[in-house]
Amino acid sequence: MLNFTYNISKLLTTNKRRSNTLHMKKQLGSIAALLALSLAGTAQTTFKPEDTEFYSPKPPVVMLRNEIPSDALILFDGSGLQQWVSSEHPEQAAPWTVRDNILTVKPGTGAIQTKQQFEDFQLHVEWRSPEVVKGEGQGRGNSGIFLQGLYEIQVLDNNDNPTYVNGQAGSIYKQRPPLVEVRAGEDKWHRYDIIYRAPRFNKDGMLISKGTVTVLHNGVLVQNNTQIEGTTEYIGLPKMKAHGAGPIVLQDHGDLVDFRRIWIRPL
The missing domain is CATH 2.60.120.560 (Exo-inulinase; domain 1)
Structure with a gap:
């Protein structure tokens, strides 16, 4: 857990030097997800099926017409x-x-x-x-x-x-x-x-x-x-x-x- 915390801190320090704000947000989001998964694993949290299900946005519907996508x-x-x-x-x-x-x-x-x-x-x-x-x-x-x-x-x-x-x-x-x-x-x-x-x-x-x-x-x-x-x-x-x-x-x-x-x- 100490190594994981050290790597997180190092990546955050690197990200502070970046000028691309959108990229930083994506990186921070990934870090937060990794940390959440790590903590969940440590605490042996029990997941429900619906915790990993989402219903939107739905993919567009495409039909075949004479073997050509609509x-x-x-x-x-x-x-x-x-x-x-x-x-x-x-x-x-x-x-x-x-x-x-x-x-x-x-x-x-x-x-x-x-x-x-x-x-x-x-x-x-x-x-x-x-x-x-x-x-x-x-x-x-x-x-x-x-x-x-x-x-x-x-x-x-x-x-x-x-x-x-x-x-x-x-x-x-x-x-x-x-x-x-x-x-x-x-x-x-x-x-x-x-x-x-x-x-x-x-x-x-x-x-x-x-x-x-x-x-x-x-x-x-x-x-x-x-x-x-x-x-x-x-x-x-x-x-x-x-x-x-x-x-x-x-x-x-x-x-x-x-x-x-x-x-x-x-x-």
Whole structure:
């Protein structure tokens, strides 16, 4: 008990030197909780079940409608590209092709991006390699999904296609390979479910914490709360620059990659 009291006193002294009042209050609250638990343990206090139960605030109710959460923003449902613009010319409409509820890259027109910008989110994207796949390596059914316009989750035809592992489908491009290689099912569609936490910067633009991403590829975990080291560069090392919210970007890499059923839940 003496050691515990000494540690409490030391932490309080340290906290007095801090200028962040909110942080101090959180620390003091934690200390009070620890002290209460310690005293309760010493006195062998008997708890009741209701002592550790709370009833508010209640989580919002989310329903599934056609397998889409009711609080999701629909980015593409086959009806058009109302939520998208050209990345090169944001004042212009997205120039890709929509046919039979499927969005297809129009090679040579450049990437497209969402009109809205995001920070933390859950993103669902379905994609399919071209019907006729040409080339090899990175020239085989290549596209990408850029989180906040900066960090690429690779889209690539992996079938019997040797390439660098941190550039195959499911990788954080040029940074982290997927935990496993996932192939498409009989319908040839791939499904990404991406849970992303944006990097944090202070008011002076200094990095507080790097971004992280979890990716399920056709329901299989391929990135597990993986740290993103910075921008996903084709040449050179990742760069970390301060930024705020950013768009979802779909890459034009010159291949006729298809997309469908794209939705996002800001977190």
